[in-house]
Amino acid sequence: MNAVVMRLALQSLLGSRRVWILVGLSALLFAVAALSRWGSGGAVDVSTGVITNFGFGLLVPIMCLLIGTGVIAPEIEDGSIVYLLAKPVPRRTIVLSKLVVAVAVAVAFCVASIMIAAEIAGDADGKLALSMGVATALASVAYVAVFFMIAVLTRNSIIVGLLYALLWEGVLAGYVPGVRAVSIRQWALAPAEHMVEGNSSIAITSEVGLATGIIMLTLATVGSVVVSIQRLKVLSVRVSD
């Protein structure tokens, strides 16, 4: 870990327009949660749907995409990554430092958004907020790692990331049963399902079991980190326009 790399990553992440998109997405989630409460009178089965499908299923991956790519993609795009890479700092350190910042920001931001939205929409003794908070924290780590990897692999990281989040996890998983089991969303829902077991009003279901979910999340995260490090070691950077 390198403190300078971390501070630069945090600075460019918080100094960019992405922050305002994140705040906007969060506000949207709160607005939808408030509407849901107003419409349903805070019924937990309704708010569970809003939080798991809209909040967790749609907004969390988009937020993680913005954060995970945000700590590296703009620097690769404009070439300023050269100033980090042309230093006697191992590439592994650069990847890990940037990822730690992105994961910390994503976990804090996404978990807070989901838990607050759950309370706004309607909760049963905080069980929805807690279980989905855990699922969001786990999903954020894996999403950020995967999207970071996509950002070092391709210049079109936002498009590829959106295709994964929306098309693969969102649409295809609705029709193709096999696809559903291969998604960060389902893996991260496994512990949440486990936490609300026996509670009939909070219907959180995952395609995979608890052990499978945790193992797959770990594999996806570690795999993405390893690929990112290897890729950054051989990244060809334009030194000219």
Next chain:
Amino acid sequence: MSTIELVGVSRWFGNVVAVNDVTMTIGPGVTGLLGPNGAGKSTLLGMMSGFLPPSSGTVTIDGIAVWRNPAMYKEIGLVPEAEAMFDSMTGEEFVLANARLHGLADPHSATVAALEKVEMLEAKARRIGTFSKGMKQRIKMATALVHEPKVLLLDEPFNGMDPRQRMHLLALLQQLGTDGHTVLFSSHILEEVEDIAGTIEVVVAGRQAASGDFRSIRRLMTERPHQYSLSSSDNRALAAAIISDGSADAVSLTAQGLDVQASDFGRFVHALPRIARDAQISLFDVTPADDSLESVFAYLVAR
């Protein structure tokens, strides 16, 4: 004292050969890497700075391969052509961050020293985003110099500089060269190189076209035969008149008119109007075909 050594280096991107079998040794002092746009200068610099692997051949600094060896950056300072930096930081913060990334024992005094060298102490507290192109160039120089590297690589450093800034950078590079640093800068402008580099390496279309002392290469360039394209009311008669006058070496008819090659440039340009008038031929167009740097380089390659 450091030496950059390229041995049989080629680099291709798919089917395109950007650098073709280049062997060169760059020692202490200032060396200019000269060539037209697209000649492969940036690719060469990319390989020397460890951001591109050679497709074949070896690139080493003091015998150590640069590719996949970040530890080498202790000895390398790189000034990229791309302008992007961390625009929200001040000049001082950015140079200091670079000093820290190098793990310097005293990053603060190294930063002050580097800013002083590039005369940016006064503007150090301004955000990089507000800097002019020349100031950004100087901040880039400061980041490259902050760890006092033995090797300094600069990609088109004079682009966008006003004359005063240019003079200052020239003096700075010369000083570094005299102090025993190995300084290599790329340029597509002959005159830039002339003012400063003791040695030059000329690359054209990915190949090394000439190498060595600037003055001898300059002589090769000015003594080359000159090419002109002409068109007139009667091209055949004009061709005959030029040949019989003896002021040109070769004339060939083309679809558009005439191509003329003259080794005595002064004599031909003075003779041409007279020849045309005497033969009562109207000249429509006289274009020197080889004033562009590309053709100068092309001539060097063909030799």
